[in-house]
Amino acid sequence: MSKPIVTLATSAALPNLSEDDAPLPDALAERGIEPRVAVWDDPDVDWGQAGLVVLRSVHDYANRRDEFVEWAATVPKLANHADVVRWNTDKHYMVELEKRGMPTIPTTWLEPEQKLNKHQLHTRFPAGGDFVVKPAVSSGAHGTGRYTAVDGYSRMAAIEHAMELLNEGRSVMVQRYLESVDNRGETALIYMNGLVSHAVEKEAMLGGAFRPDVEAPPEVAHAREATAAEWQLGEQARNAIHSYIKSRMGRDEQLTFCRIDVVEGTQGQMHVLEVSLVDASLYLSTTPGAVDNFADAIAVRAFW
Template identity: 50%
Template sequence: MTTTRIALATCNFHPDLAEDDQHLLRALRKLGVEAVPAVWDDAEVDWSAFDLVVVRSVWDWSQQRDAFLAWARTVPNLLNRAAILAWNTDKAYLRELDAAGMPTIPTIWLTPEQKLSSRAVHTRMPAHGDFVIKPTVSRGARDTGRYQAGEATSRGTAIRRTVQLLKDGREVMIQRYLTSVDTAGEAALVYIDGAFSHAVRKGAMLQGQFRGAAGLYKQESMSLREVSAAERELADRAVAFAQARLEESHPGEGLLYARVDLVEGDDGAPLVLELEVVEPTLFLAFREGAADGLAQAILARLA
């Protein structure tokens, strides 16, 4: 009898997987699967030896996106698929959601090709309140900062930071900081095999200006939470949109996992902050049976 072998792709910073994904590892092993962590850019790994490769704790991809996507394209049994990873690793996908009628945070998009001067960058920043600067390719608040429009030192730092990102060839997003993040937090809705599973409340991550990238992510405070009908409806639409994008390259195939992060707008209505189908933390420990459900969904792909 042949044993099913599944690799959970991870990175050098978490060779044994992040804590959340260790729940999935144990759930797969309980089902009799030979499940192992494997570092995605380890040249010694024979990916063809696995029945499936599931993308999980690959939290360094944003530092080497091209190499990561090149690797993903070489793994034919990868979940989620390389095509949807390529789409989702650039936050420009938010423009598609917005164009499709899903409310997102209003964003100013800057590109290196515009060759903007410091003054031109200054004129594009909000005149009042706090705002956020982030590159379109990043994860876990890496290279992201929160600034104060009316405070000269903070605004000056924001301008210099934006100019540097553009000089480095990176596209930049400028968004007004929503104060609801400090009060209500973010709602992270987790989907497994296309179906809503559970949601958590994520506390604020951006407490000040960019100070360099120490590690791969910033710590978050989380707790299980209920979701409103409006939140669920918006998240369902976002996941369905990603599903449709996946089916363009893989007809009939569903997303194994997804997470939609929502925030409240000024009117209290939900806005899409992010839709993540690459390597989102799925908060498996927050709902009993979530890890088991994901493990069973993985095995169902082999049926």
Template identity: 40%
Template structure:
């Protein structure tokens, strides 16, 4: 057996239950998975490491990225993590012509822009979403119909030094949900549906992450095309790392009903093996990881 380390957070020292579904497949390909907490100062990172359930980094991103730079073999690699832990990457994909959720970034010091930015988003939808650019698990992300509540929420985040994204709420998520395409080594492994998470004027989620309603789903041809386009774009953006071991392409129907990218999860996505009864996705994931471990330079 070869040891691989899956990095997790102190609140989940034994990892994410969904990831446990892949452990039998890992054992079959000769991989012994050991969980370690990313910010445990006594942990040894000499074994090949996969970032998994490190869901507490959002308010400590610099520390998290500094840690990632010290791990000799890490998937996804540190420069990919640095890029993907700040949701302003959406601007880069939009500039490349890919369909992304309409978003405006407001940075600390730009509070004066908030009224206009919120009003512009409210012109496109009855409610707006305010989220920190560095966020995970829906934490600190909220939906508002009242412009004052939206600007207050955004101003609180800016005061705490956190840039924010303001987006029109994409209402089709209420009926169609979110469609996540899990891409392993550049190929779609499986697809899941996530129910909508944000209720207007609800409080921010108190825990480590919001509880999610996950089901199996078939992707539409348009969703598959978007995942393929994003995967090809990523290969050009990070040629030294292509194909990435894992990527999760989260899509929702945009204003015209065509899928848009809501999030490109390259850091610590839940892979939602629970949405694939066949078990094929856990075997593909195990094969992909085993292949990488086998071909590491000695």
């Protein structure tokens, strides 16, 4: 009996996987799987012969989303499914999840078709405190800036940032910046095949205005025990996710991997900041057993 094949799809910038994912091929081999690594847009790869394809460091999708989702639709056996990829690569998915009861950070959506001028942008920004401007299609913190509402120069920089994105035909999100991110970071809750794997604390990354000539800082994450309230919010989010997938995509399946980022708001209220089902960093190196959890989750799918 031949071994099942699992291909870990990555980007040209990380053709040998990220450092965090590097132990994964050996862990898959230990489970009787033939592991492969391939760049998602490599024209020489026959994805029909790639077995189960698991998305990993495909962070470049944000600049080529249409091409990426079209590619995903051609992959015969993709984890997570191509319909999920199309949906989760545009942060408008947060609107759908909020409708299903998932607590989110209040967001002002700015759309290119609104043809907003600078004054209209100004009126849509918060009147006080810090706030964030980011594109609806983005990976990590790329394209994201943090601004101060009461500082004229900072506010003008936010207007220029949003206007540039809108002129590129990109939707824009405006959200209040929660001070708890500076004090205790974000918590990432990580699930594999519907089971809890581990949680990490991600340190604050946003220090100021977005600058296209400056790379986004690397994420810094540490293992931590999530609170009962955080896990409860994670389950609430997962229920919303699966409700959407079942009702809109006509399928009811566990996701091979799912990362839910949560933050604490005012008066201790918890909010979901992001749901990552495509290029999610899973912080496998932070927690003993995390690599094995992921390899087990993949193996279940590979041997189906």
